Amino acid sequence: MTASTSPAGTVHPAVSGPASPPATGALRVRPLPAEATASYLARLAHAYRLTLPHLLDGLDVHLAPGPEKAAPAAELHLNPTAQQRLCVFTHIPRPHLARALPRLTQPGPLHTTGPGPPTAHWQPLVPAVQPLRVCTACVSHRSRGTHTTAWAYPPSAPRLTICTHHQQTGSDPRHTAPLDIRPLPELTHTHQQQARTTIPATELTWATTITTRWYDHHQHLAQRWHTRLARLTTANPHTHHPTASPALTCRSLVTYPETLTLARALTRIPPHGLARTDHTAFLHHLATRLELPRLAPATHDPLFTRLNTR
Ligand SMILES: [Zn+2]
Structure with a gap:
């Protein structure tokens, strides 16, 4: 069994044989939440x-x-x-x-x-x-200042890691660094709001499905999302990936505020479903929350499907 010391004085783990007791390390390195x-x-x-x-x-x-x-x-x-x-x-x-x-x-x-x-x-x-990049400042803090790269598993929907303190986020494993979200204060604000309330995973999944469809088909909120994407990519030139466009790799981030607004609205639907007569009132409420003049989903819109699901 041997232990060696590196030039910087840190102790290497002891090399032990199969029958040896497990080694204990001299350094404390704490894991990050949901780290890979x-x-x-x-x-x-x-x-x-x-x-x-x-x-x-x-x-x-x-x-x-x-x-x-x-x-x-x-x-x-x-x-x-x-x-x-x-x-x-x-x-x-x-x-x-x-x-x-x-x-x-x-x-x-x-x-x-x-x-x-x-x-x-x-x-x-x-x-x-795949896990997503974690805020470099948080990683450095947990790595004794020696390291800035780490990966953590995001929730299943929407798939994002956000540090509101340092305003960094991970939204796609292909990005070469976390994204700086300081030009988009609404993302930080939304995330802080979300932390104060609990939205069931089912509604978050539905809301993510719905906003993803709207985003891909340029529906309802296309102009707002386009503007937000432009601000995000200007601040983060590294979002331009050779095989995946920022429009795709930043989607969950660009739609995040509206996804959470929608998810919160969906929690108002009673467990037995929404009566037909209540659809108009619900859509009016949702349009107001999304700051849209009106909202009338077509029959192929997943929002229409959700309203008619019991
Ligand atoms: Zn951080």
């Missing part, structure tokens, strides 16, 4: 001036062979024994670590759920479920 396991391990390795494979090696966790991957395109799964080693090393009890890292205790694709030698393996993630 791969993101947390990369930050942890960075704090020790190690690469991720070297950190796993030091923890005596076998990294299953596979293509070189990294967040956000892949997630790192640890079997229970490897999870235990990570908890000991980080000084973070397993329930706390599992709460902070939502994928930590989820079974991986290779059935690494049972006991066995500590093992880690990469699982590729499709873009629709």
